[in-house]
Amino acid sequence: MANPNAPDPRFDGRILAYDPEAIRTALSSYYTALSKLPYIEESDVIHPPSGGWPNITTSNFSPLGKDEVVIQLLKQLPYLRNPSKEKGYAISFGTFAIDYSAAPFTEPLDVKGAKDLSSDLYWPEENIRSWVVPLTISEDNVWGTWWLLDTTDGTVTEWAHNDSTEPEEVYEPEDPRAWRNTCGETRVLEELLTEWRAKFESLHWVAFSDPTGREKVWNDEDFPRDRDTEQCEQLQKIIRDHGWPNDFRRRECKEALWAWDEEHQDDSF
Structure with a gap:
């Protein structure tokens, strides 16, 4: 796992820290803003019960190979629910928010369906790490972007099936963040969603x-x-x-x- 206190070459040496509350707030604010537009219904912005989403547990999510930090984050996130649409709501162009509180993640987890939501980064050594989780899925193999959230520092990194993303500053091979070298840009989630929100509201x-x-x-x-x-x-x-x-x-x-x-x-x- 990457050291969250290590300077990040993609952020001019900034030292970034993981803040789950900031991630929850950023997603909730963004989804609420979209519901004010003639698009997402307010009732489709759903928030976890006091104990978190009951289906998101270490045992139920064990086939996904995620660590406990990821499980606890997903358990407390707000989601967009759109049962009439297979991939839910698009929150950017061809890019759909994943609802981990619904099928195929309900208990018992649909292993085949859940693995269909794991982006294939071509080679086994490029598989998504245990501390990294997709927040979005692309529309298809050509259009849209996966945004992969790294729980060590709260950043998201873009990846697309069509190889349209270009790596930015690369990490040293021994750096656990080197998985990002096969992807595109890396952003702080709150900053990315603020930009998207401004685009929609304007x-x-x-x-x-x-x-x-x-x-x-x-x-x-x-x-x-x-x-x-x-x-x-x-x-x-x-x-x-x-x-x-x-x-x-x-x-x-x-x-x-x-x-x-x-x-x-x-x-x-």
Whole structure:
């Protein structure tokens, strides 16, 4: 396990420390912020009972090979529950939050289903370490990102099936954090979610679910401009016309977005 007091070359030598309460707060704040938008329902942001999620125990999660620090963290995290969608809610482009309180992690744990949520880093020596756990899963093998949380320092590191992530500053081979050398950037979770939240609240990113429960996420930052950019701007206008952010009529806005979506069913995204 990495020494949490060792300077991190990916953070200009900063010394980072694991703070489970900060992780819980960051996720809860982010999920709550998304529920204010015309997307995630507030009732789908779920919090653990006083004793933590009862299915998340050392014995039930033993097939996953995670250490006790990971188990205790997952036991106390908030989650997003969307039973109508196989992978739950997207919280960034093609990137879905994993709900460890639900199937396939309910007791008894579905070993095959749970292992399907373990990202395969190609070689056995690159397997996810016992103190590292995925917070998100990609949409498929091309689109989306796994964010892997390291409980030694509270950072998350991106990894994608399509090799689109490029390693940053590398760790020495003997450094237990060297597993990150096969991945992309490493971020402090709170800082990453703060950036994402600002994108959504400013409507540079737009997300909502259509009546079938499909997640749709656009952004207005593509260059050069294309039809997707123009359609994102149409969605921004609908949301602002319904009072965002100060006098937001959320239900009316969702209905207007569904109507827009119906009109554009034949468009190619």
